[in-house]
Amino acid sequence: MAHVMRILFLMEDLCYGGTQRQMLELAGRLDRSRFAPVMLTLTGPTDLDDLARQAGIEVHTLGHDRRLAPLFFARVGAALRRLRPDVLVPCTALPNIWGRIWGRALGLPVLGTVRGGGGPRRQHERFLWRLAQHIVCNSEALREVLRGLGVPSDRLSYVPNGVDTDMFRAPVTPVSARPPLLLCVARLAGDKDHPTLLRAFARVLERHPDAMLRLVGDGPEEGRLRQWAAAHPAGKRVEFVPGRPDVREEYAQARLFVLSSVREGQPNVLLEAMRSAHGPVVPALRSAMEEIGPIRGASFSYCQYSSRYDKWKAGIVENAFDPTMGGGALTDLGVYCVHMLVMLLGQPRAISAHADFLPGSIDAMGDLTARYPGFNASLTYSKIHESSCPCEVAGENGTIQFGPVGAPRWARWKKRGEEWKTIGLAICDKDMYYEIEDFIAMVRGELDPAPWRHWSGMAAKLLDEARSQAGIDYRPHAPRPEETRDFV
Numbered sequence: 001m002a003h004v005m006r007i008l009f010l011m012e013d014l015c016y017g018g019t020q021r022q023m024l025e026l027a028g029r030l031d032r033s034r035f036a037p038v039m040l041t042l043t044g045p046t047d048l049d050d051l052a053r054q055a056g057i058e059v060h061t062l063g064h065d066r067r068l069a070p071l072f073f074a075r076v077g078a079a080l081r082r083l084r085p086d087v088l089v090p091c092t093a094l095p096n097i098w099g100r101i102w103g104r105a106l107g108l109p110v111l112g113t114v115r116g117g118g119g120p121r122r123q124h125e126r127f128l129w130r131l132a133q134h135i136v137c138n139s140e141a142l143r144e145v146l147r148g149l150g151v152p153s154d155r156l157s158y159v160p161n162g163v164d165t166d167m168f169r170a171p172v173t174p175v176s177a178r179p180p181l182l183l184c185v186a187r188l189a190g191d192k193d194h195p196t197l198l199r200a201f202a203r204v205l206e207r208h209p210d211a212m213l214r215l216v217g218d219g220p221e222e223g224r225l226r227q228w229a230a231a232h233p234a235g236k237r238v239e240f241v242p243g244r245p246d247v248r249e250e251y252a253q254a255r256l257f258v259l260s261s262v263r264e265g266q267p268n269v270l271l272e273a274m275r276s277a278h279g280p281v282v283p284a285l286r287s288a289m290e291e292i293g294p295i296r297g298a299s300f301s302y303c304q305y306s307s308r309y310d311k312w313k314a315g316i317v318e319n320a321f322d323p324t325m326g327g328g329a330l331t332d333l334g335v336y337c338v339h340m341l342v343m344l345l346g347q348p349r350a351i352s353a354h355a356d357f358l359p360g361s362i363d364a365m366g367d368l369t370a371r372y373p374g375f376n377a378s379l380t381y382s383k384i385h386e387s388s389c390p391c392e393v394a395g396e397n398g399t400i401q402f403g404p405v406g407a408p409r410w411a412r413w414k415k416r417g418e419e420w421k422t423i424g425l426a427i428c429d430k431d432m433y434y435e436i437e438d439f440i441a442m443v444r445g446e447l448d449p450a451p452w453r454h455w456s457g458m459a460a461k462l463l464d465e466a467r468s469q470a471g472i473d474y475r476p477h478a479p480r481p482e483e484t485r486d487f488v
Contacts, residue, residue: 002033002034004032004033004034004035004036005034005035005036005086005087006035006036006038006083006084006085006086006087007027007030007035007036007037007038007085007086007087007089008038008039008040008080008083008085008087008088008089009023009027009037009038009039009040009089009090009091010040010042010076010088010089010090010091010095010099011023011039011040011041011042011091011092011095012041012042012043012068012091012092012093012094012095013041013042013043013046013066014039014041014045014046014047014048014049014052014059015046015047015048015066015187015218015219015243016047016048016187016217016218016242016243016244017187017217017219017243018115018161018186018187019091019092019115019116020048021048022115022138022161022162023039023089023091024048024051024052024055024057025162027039027052027055027057028052028055028056028057032056036058037056037057037058038057038058038059038060038083038085039052039057039058039059039060040060040061040062040076040079040080040083041059041060041061041062041063042062042063042068042069042072042076042094042095043061043062043063043065043066043067043068043069044061044062044063044064044065044066044067044069045061046066047218047243047244049061060079060083062075062076062079068094072094072098073098076098076099076102077102077105077106080102080103080106080108081106085108086109087108087109087110087111088103088108088109088110088111089110089111089113090103090110090112090113091113091115092113092115093119093122093123096112096113096114096119096123096128097123097124097128100112100128100131100132101128101131103131103132104131109133110131110132110133111132111133111134111135111136112128112129112131112132112134112135112136113135113136113137114135114136114137114138114142114146115137115138115142116191118191119137119142120142120145120146120149125146125149125151126149126150129146129149129150129151129155132155133155134155134156134157135151135155135156135157136156136157136158136159137156137157137158137159138158138159138160138161139158139160140158142158143156143158160439160440160443177306177307177308177320178253178254178255179212179253179255179318179319180208180210180211180212180255180318180319181211181212181213181214181253181254181255181256182201182204182211182212182213182214182254182255182256182257182258183214183216183250183251183253183254183256183257183258184197184213184214184215184216184217184257184258184259184260185216185217185247185250185251185257186215186216186217186259186261187217187218187219187243188215188217188218188219188220188221188222188225189219189220189221190220190221191261192217192219192221192259192260192261193260193261194215194221194225194260195224195225195228196260197213197258197260198213198225198228198229198232198234198235198238200260201213201234201237201238202232202233202234205234205237207324208319211237212237212238212239213237213238213239213258214238214239214241214250214254215238215239215240215241216241216242216243216244216247216250217241217242217243218242218243222240225240226240255319280425281402281408281411281425282343282344284411284423284424284425285344285393285400285402285408285411285423286344288400288411288413288423289344289393289395289400291397291398291413291415292393292394292395292396292397292398292399292400292413292415293395293396293397293398294374294395294396295345295372295374295375295393295394295395296374296375296394296395296396297375297376297377297392297393297394298341298344298345298375298376298377298378298392298393298394299377299378299379299380299389299391299392300337300340300341300377300378300379300380300391300405301337301379301380301381301387301389301390301391301405302333302334302336302337302380302381302382302404302405302406303333303365303380303381303382303385303386303387303389304333304382304383304386305383305384305385305386306320306321306383306384308320308321309321309364309383309384312358312361317361320332320383321358321361321362321383322361322362323361323362327362328355328362328363328364328366328383328472329355329362329363329364329365329366329381329382329383330353330355330363330366330381330463330466330467330470330472331463332383333381333382333383333406334366334368334379334381334463334466335459335463336381336405336406337368337379337380337381337405338368338379338459338462338463338466339455339459340391340405341370341377341379341462342455342458342459342462343455344393345370345372345377345393346372346458347458347461347462348370348371348372348377348462349371349372349373350370350371351368351369351370351371351462351465351466351469352368352369352371352469353366353367353368353369353465353466353467353469353470354366354367354368354469354470355470355471355472358384362383363470363472364382364383364384365380365381365382365383365384365385366380366381366382366466366470367379367380367381368462368466370462390402390403391403391404391405391408396416397415397416398413398414398415398416398418399413399414399416400412400413400423401413402423408425409425410422410425411423411425
């Protein structure tokens, strides 16, 4: 029978935090026919101990409460002798210092870890890297710092953080339809620099008094942060929410994610907050375009009646209809049409853009005509009426239709005089999957990011030109005569 290796993760604690979550994910997913995960903390039981045990991880503690155990640095050695691991993996500063020292003393192989921008200094890597057989860091910047401290390349690996794509899926409610809630998910610790975030939020309230800031997390700075909130008027708009393993609901409610860390390695929360912009749709449509002959016309539409429009008509101005928040039709909905345009058809020779404004307010709807050699493409977008028109690309020999433009779920094509045929898009319900897959491939050098960079550059250029032509400047203004006439 093959030997099952005991992998011991030495942790300062199992409180809610990025490192703790990543190590739980890693330990919980180890092949149990080859590895037996064990966790030893320098404190007593904390937030994630039960979750670790539910994942089949053996958990041991040196203390009895959330504080570091007395003389923990001496007790680590006795615990390691008792638990007899085959490999020691220390995580965060104190475990990396004392775990490496005891690992060398006991003859244990040590896989050191460096996470977060301040890790090399706190863990005294200039001196202690030699006590680890190998070191893993979670950002390319950290890898370069460690190389600069003398760590040989063959004893150093960069492994980016992972995201559970079964858990983190794009929310249904569009960002523009959510309340003005700013969300920060982070341990309430010094490196996260919440005081700077609170001061910045106080300035935000000067222009947007309806904004809210929600701090999700626990940590040693909580008392000081609550004192600030109690002493400042902005504190009335700050919510403190205890940390927990599943924060998907928080992401789904927030309009903006904020993080004010002094330093980071590769923060999990930024990856989880991203919306997928990758997938099989564009390649499938471009392949079908080869079958319909020279392109002679195209149209892309995104017209969606906003629930905030009724409130605007009643005199209640929410962010989606506030010009200072950039909530107009072009940037809220037209951007999807513009991106699809450049991804399928490339950069046009010229554009002509128009907008219809609500009195003294945002561009409520607009249109854009893009000129290509031999054809035009038309874009329409609106926040004040619905449209079920599909997107269409027409060629001399056939036609393609698909929709919706923001996240196509169906597509079909037909040759002239023939029946419609379905285009198989093979869309995965887990929206973040494609982004994470492409991101990993780019990090490994297996995928060139140039196409996405090129598309983004073209789209940004077109949006800037469209805003200029249509007179969209995101500043409040007195109602113009044509606005009053058009929207009585």
